[in-house]
Amino acid sequence: MASSQVVRIRVAQHAGVCYGVERALKLTIDAASAARQPVRTLGPLIHNPRVVAELSAAGVGTAGSVDEAEAGTLVIRAHGVVPQAIESAKHHGLDVIDATCPYVKKVHHAAARLAADGYQVIVVGESGHPEVEGILGHAGDGAVVVSGIDDLNDIVLGKRVGVVVQTTQTDERLGQVVASLVARVGEIRVINTICKATHERQESAERLASSVDAMVVIGGKNSGNTRRLAQICAAQCPSTYHVEDADELDPIWFQDVRNIGLTAGASTPPAHIHQVIDRLVACNPDSSVEWNRD
Secondary structure, eight states, rough: OOOOOOEEEEEEESSSHHHHHHHHHHHHHHHHOSSSOOOOEEEEEESSSHHHHHHHHEEEEEEEEEHHHHHHHEOOOTTTTOOHHHHHHHHHOEEEOOOOOHHHHHHHHHHHHHHHHOOOEEEEOTTTHHHHHHHHTTTTTOOEEEESSGGGSSOOOSEEEEEEOOSSSSSHHHHHHHHHTTTTEEEEEEEEOHEEEEHHHHHHHHHTTOOSSEEEEEETTTTTTHHHHHHHHHHHHHHHHESSSSGGOOOOGGTTOEEEEEOOTOOOOOOHHHHHHHHHHHHOOEEEEEEOOO
């Protein structure tokens, strides 16, 4: 950015940490503050390497399995786990804090209900993602994951199919899968379990990206919801950049740019957003910062 150029920096109406992540962080930090025994999370608490590193500095470890936890307090990650993991932790005598996002819990209940009612459960989501693996653990025998309509060609569908969706997926992806299933099964029941926070962030990011010259998306590179925000923004604004922290910003990206949009994934704390804003402003002290509220 040229120093003589006035740059308008606009932050999306809905950006950054969501309720489920905020709750998981509070539960974990409170546990670490009160505990006399080790506190570990079962896998990374959230998909944000910077936050995981900050938790480690505060004394919160990460266990790859229940056996690794050995003793003390085990925090269940925000993405949730299969029921057997919690049962195993309790059997090992660990103090269990369930920090599963309440919206993810709703998907667990929906999948279990569909399975109990005799539906083959289809999970629309990212195969191998921790949230999806947890959902499958509640979805009964025969449950399958599809990331898009092409995956449907490789599975045997029952006559009665029930659909749930990973909380951070898009309405467009869900709609495509459902439309394809309607023509192939006798009965379909769809429970749209995309969380409100995801929908709000995607919608406001898309709206902002359509009206700026460059777009910055902040959050973990391993975060599915943040990557989808970047994809949505890139479809509207080709000059879209996904960064985890301010140090990744390259001034070359913003040469001759007058309008910069900014959003952040649901696992991105406010401090990380402010650091990026501060770096952008430092490149041009005449910049104006607008927090969209409309």
